[in-house]
Amino acid sequence: MRRxxxxxxxxxxxxxxxxxxxxxxxxxxxxxxxxxxxxxxxxSLVAGxxxxxxxxxxxxxxxxxxxxxxxxxxxxxxxxFRFLEKPDSTVVLVQGTHPPQDKHLLQLxxxxxxxxxxxxxxxxxxxxxxxxxxxxxxxxxxxxxxLKVVLHLMKSAGVDELVTxxxxxxxxxxxxxxxxxxxxxxxxxxxxVKRRGWQVSYVVxxxxxGMELAAEASLELGAEPxxxxxxxxxxxxxxKVEVEDGHSFSNKGVMIIDDVVSSGGTMSKLVKKLKSAxxxxxxxxxxxxxxxxxxxxxxxxxGADAILATNTVPNKYAEVDISAEIANFLAKLIS
Numbered sequence: 602m603r604r605x606x607x608x609x610x611x612x613x614x615x616x617x618x619x620x621x622x623x624x625x626x627x628x629x630x631x632x633x634x635x636x637x638x639x640x641x642x643x644x645s646l647v648a649g650x651x652x653x654x655x656x657x658x659x660x661x662x663x664x665x666x667x668x669x670x671x672x673x674x675x676x677x678x679x680x681x682f683r684f685l686e687k688p689d690s691t692v693v694l695v696q697g698t699h700p701p702q703d704k705h706l707l708q709l710x711x712x713x714x715x716x717x718x719x720x721x722x723x724x725x726x727x728x729x730x731x732x733x734x735x736x737x738x739x740x741x742x743x744x745x746x747x748l749k750v751v752l753h754l755m756k757s758a759g760v761d762e763l764v765t766x767x768x769x770x771x772x773x774x775x776x777x778x779x780x781x782x783x784x785x786x787x788x789x790x791x792x793x794v795k796r797r798g799w800q801v802s803y804v805v806x807x808x809x810x811g812m813e814l815a816a817e818a819s820l821e822l823g824a825e826p827x828x829x830x831x832x833x834x835x836x837x838x839x840x841k842v843e844v845e846d847g848h849s850f851s852n853k854g855v856m857i858i859d860d861v862v863s864s865g866g867t868m869s870k871l872v873k874k875l876k877s878a879x880x881x882x883x884x885x886x887x888x889x890x891x892x893x894x895x896x897x898x899x900x901x902x903x904g905a906d907a908i909l910a911t912n913t914v915p916n917k918y919a920e921v922d923i924s925a926e927i928a929n930f931l932a933k934l935i936s
Contacts (some may be wrong), residue, residue, distance in 0.1 A: 603858050635885035644725075645688040650680075650881040651714055652729060655912055656695035658726075658924035663932065668692070670712075680708050682715055685845050691723040692716050693931060694760075698751075699914040700891060702732035703892045706751065708756040717759035725934070726760045727927065729913035730861075730889045734769035741836075752779050763928070766923065767860045767888040771810075781836050784930050786911055787858060788922045790886055791821035793909055794856055801885055802853040805875065807831040807842060807867055815882030822856065831867050840866040844874055851879040861889040862910075865896025869903040875905035884909065890916045 609720045642643050648656025648667040660667045694716065698711040713724055733747035748770065755763065768774060774781035794801060801822050806815035807829040815826035830843045843896040855875050862868050869887050875883050885900050890910030897918065899910055912919040 619722075623779065624790050629801060632686075642885060643689060644693060645686075646693045647684075647688075647695065647704075647712060647716070649694060649708060651699065652695045652697040652727075653699075654915065655729060655924060656727075657913075658922065659693075659695060659928050659931070661911055662925050662928035665767065677905055678704075680704070680711060681917060682708075682712055684715060684719060688719055688721050689717060690721060691725070692721050693725045693727055694933070695727045695729075697729045697914060698732035699730045699796070700893070701734075706732060706754070706804040710754060713755070713758040713760050721759075723761050724759055725764060725931075727764045727931070729766050729853070729923075730891075731763075731765040731768050732885050733809065734773070735861075743890045748773055750872075755779060762934075764819045764927075764934070766911075767814075774833055782930075782934065785814075785817060786888060786913075786921075786926055787817040788821045789796045789816035789923055790854070790858065790909070791887060791910075792885060794818075795822060797909075799882065799907070800854045801856045801882075801884070803848060803850060805829050805844060805871065806858045807871060808859065810860065818856065818858050819889070823829060824856070827844055833867075840870060841872060842867060842870045844878075845870070849878075850875055854879045854882040854884070854912065856884045856886055859887045861891060862887040862896065862900070863891045863893050865899045868905075869896075869899045872900060872903040872905045882906045886910070889913050890918050892916055892918070 645668045646660045650672050671683040673681045698705045733751045763779050766784050771783045801824045804815045804819040804824045805827045812828045819826040828845050832841045872883050884907050885905040886909045908918045910918040911923050913923045
């Protein structure tokens, strides 16, 4: 279940403040390696069925192997879990809540409660995509605030801390009663654009966090960030988008970055607007690619030259691996 940390863990200088020092991998294990190894050996990692591939990648990056877990689904659809090894007192539970979100959420609750019953003192739920985050408040009278309910359920099932990636409403997590941490991987996604040789002059992002995402990605690409406004009618679901004035997209490459693509309405309308402004290339990029109901085809038909996503959610466009970034964050969090 545990072994000395492998050299795949990043030794970025940003980790020095967390008491982690650069490692030397020649010859015998030195003092710095022992410090990191001892830090890592204080926790177990569970790769839940919704995020088994990402969980295994994170474990590999941290030099451990996941806790052995038996999981099966009964004919009526109910999930069964059994932990085949004794966990450490701290456990990182990796389980996304992407569609089918109700099933994946219940699996998270079952595993968390099971770990608590085994005596685990600290459960850190790593939820790459946090479902129900878009209903962070009541938009219409009488609506249930779904995110509040989900966080309450996690806490009741024994989750002590929540780590998630680019949540739709990070401000709502602060009021949840669960100690929460959010990781932004916009720079990592932009690095994926750069590695593909896509030439980008502008980075456009919609929504409340649009300028923040655009600015983070544009720094990596040496591009100009551009804010886009989007509105969704709470009754009809109709989406409208506008891009701020003062920019000439003619014969320029543009990266669109959004936190999540679900039905593809916002993304496809942005692609159309930029193509109508004579952008030479438009790359549709997102952190979490749900692509419900063939929305990827809608985006491509709108004129997108390519689609790219991270691997927070398994899908055919999830080509940007964020496991190393998450592993570095967890190393600092658990130390």
